[in-house]
Amino acid sequence: MRSTKPGIEEETKLAPAKRIYLDHNAGAPLLESARQAMIDALSASGNASSVHGEGRAARQRINAARRVLAGFVGASPKAVTFTSGGSEAAMTVLTPDWHMNGKPLTFDRLLVSAVEHPCVLKGGRFAADRVETIPVDGEGLVDLGWLAHRLGEIAAAGERPFVSVMLANNETGVLQPVSEIAALTHAAHGLMHSDAVQALGKIEIDLATLGADVITLSAHKIGGPQGAGAIVRATDMISFAPLITGGGQEGYARAGTENVAAISGFAAAVEHARAEMAGWPEIAALRDRLQGAMTDFAPSVRVLSANAPRLPNTLAIAAEGLDAETAVIAFDLAGIAVSSGSACSSGKVGPSHVLAAMGLDHDMARRGLRISLGLETTADEIDRFVAEWRKVAKGLAGAQTQQDLKGDSGESRAA
Structure with missing residues (x-):
C-alpha cells in the first residue's frame, strides 16, 4: 500500500515561510x-x-x-x-x-x-x-x-x-x-x-x-x-x-x-x-533602504516625520487610498507583522491622535502604517516585505504597473 505521508520535497514545499516580525515598537520578542x-x-x-x-x-x-x-x-x-x-x-x-x-x-x-x-x-x-x-x-x-x-x-x-x-x-x-x-x-x-x-x-x-x-x-x-x-x-x-x-x-x-x-x-x-548598542546604525541604514523602496514604488506615499530626527528602527508612512487596517491584515496573512499608526479600540482602527496633531486630516490620520525593525532584522526580510508592499500598494497613485516592473528580478529596489 502506498504511503499517504508527503515526501521530504513535498514537506519542504508545504512548510510555511518563517514569519517576519516588524513591530518592535509594540514589543520586542523575549530574549x-x-x-x-x-x-x-x-x-x-x-x-x-x-x-x-x-x-x-x-x-x-x-x-x-x-x-x-x-x-x-x-x-x-x-x-x-x-x-x-x-x-x-x-x-x-x-x-x-x-x-x-x-x-x-x-x-x-x-x-x-x-x-x-x-x-x-x-x-x-x-x-x-x-x-x-x-x-x-x-x-x-x-x-x-x-x-x-x-x-x-x-x-x-x-x-x-x-x-x-x-x-x-x-x-x-x-x-x-x-x-x-x-x-x-x-x-x-x-x-x-x-x-x-x-x-x-x-x-x-x-x-x-x-x-x-x-x-x-x-x-x-x-x-x-x-x-x-x-x-x-x-x-x-x-x-x-x-x-x-x-x-x-x-x-x-x-x-x-x-x-x-x-x-x-x-x-x-x-x-x-x-x-548591542553599536548595531543600530546598521538598522538605520536598512530602514532607510526600506523607505526608499516603498516610495520608489509608490511616489504618492508620505514618509511621516522624514525631516525630523527619528529612532533608527522606525518608519511611518501614510498615503491616499491606503487602508491601514486592510494593509496590516494583508501583511499578516503573508507572514509579516506590522502595525497601523492608528489607535485600536474594540478591534476597529480609528484616526491616530499623533497624525492628527501633526496636521493630517481625519481621513489621512486613519491611513498610517508603522514598520519598526529590530536588531535581528535582515536585508532578506526587508526584500520580502517590499515584495508584499508592491501587492498592497498597487492601487496607490503613482504606483508602478506590472509593465514598469517587467524584467525586475524581484529583489528589493533598496537592496
Whole structure:
C-alpha cells in the first residue's frame, strides 16, 4: 500500500515561510537571556521583604537589577523604582504632589505634548482642568516657542508647571528636543518628565545630558518581559507621592510584593541592550533602504516625520487610498507583522491622535502604517516585505504597473 505521508520535497514545499516580525515598537520578542533570568528567579523561593536567607537572596536580585538599569541611564540606584510597566510608571509620576529635600513641592499645571502616549495624555493624577496640551509642528516636534511663551505666563501667574514630553514617539519614531524642553521648564521653576519607553536601548540615554528630572521605562520594548517597568529620577533628592500605598516596598515609593522574576528579566534585557548598542546604525541604514523602496514604488506615499530626527528602527508612512487596517491584515496573512499608526479600540482602527496633531486630516490620520525593525532584522526580510508592499500598494497613485516592473528580478529596489 502506498504511503499517504508527503515526501521530504513535498514537506519542504508545504512548510510555511518563517514569519517576519516588524513591530518592535509594540514589543520586542523575549530574549533568551531574559527568559533564563526569569526562570532562575522563579526557581528560587523567598519574598524580597523577608529577612531570612531566601528573602535576602530575592532582595539581592532586585538590587542587582536596580544597579544595572541605573548604570545604563546614568542614574543612582537609589533613584530607581520598579513598577508593573510604563503606564503605571507614568500614572505614578504625573502627580501634583512631590517632595524636594523632604519638603512638599506642589505643581499647579501639567503640560503634555499632543503626541504623547494615552497614559500621559490622560494627565495622570492632575485634575482635568489643570492639564494643557503642547502643540507640535508637521514633523511631530514640540513647538518650543509656544511652550516658552506658556511657561512664562504660568510663572508670571505665580504657578509652578510640570511638563511631560516623550523622548521618542511610538508611532513616528520622532526624537523630541528634551534637553531644550527641560531647560525651559526649569527656567519656569518646573519639573520635567519624559516617557523614554520607546527610546530605551535604541539611543543613548544619560540623565545628566538629557536634563529631564524623571523618566519612565518599560521592559518589553527591549526584549524583556511584559509587565515590568521603572521610574528613574535624576536625583533621589526629589520624590513623588506613591500611587500604590501600603507596604514599604521600593523604599515606600510603590507598595506591593516585587515581581522578582520580571525585574530580573528586565535587567537581563538591559544588559543585552547595552552590549548591542553599536548595531543600530546598521538598522538605520536598512530602514532607510526600506523607505526608499516603498516610495520608489509608490511616489504618492508620505514618509511621516522624514525631516525630523527619528529612532533608527522606525518608519511611518501614510498615503491616499491606503487602508491601514486592510494593509496590516494583508501583511499578516503573508507572514509579516506590522502595525497601523492608528489607535485600536474594540478591534476597529480609528484616526491616530499623533497624525492628527501633526496636521493630517481625519481621513489621512486613519491611513498610517508603522514598520519598526529590530536588531535581528535582515536585508532578506526587508526584500520580502517590499515584495508584499508592491501587492498592497498597487492601487496607490503613482504606483508602478506590472509593465514598469517587467524584467525586475524581484529583489528589493533598496537592496
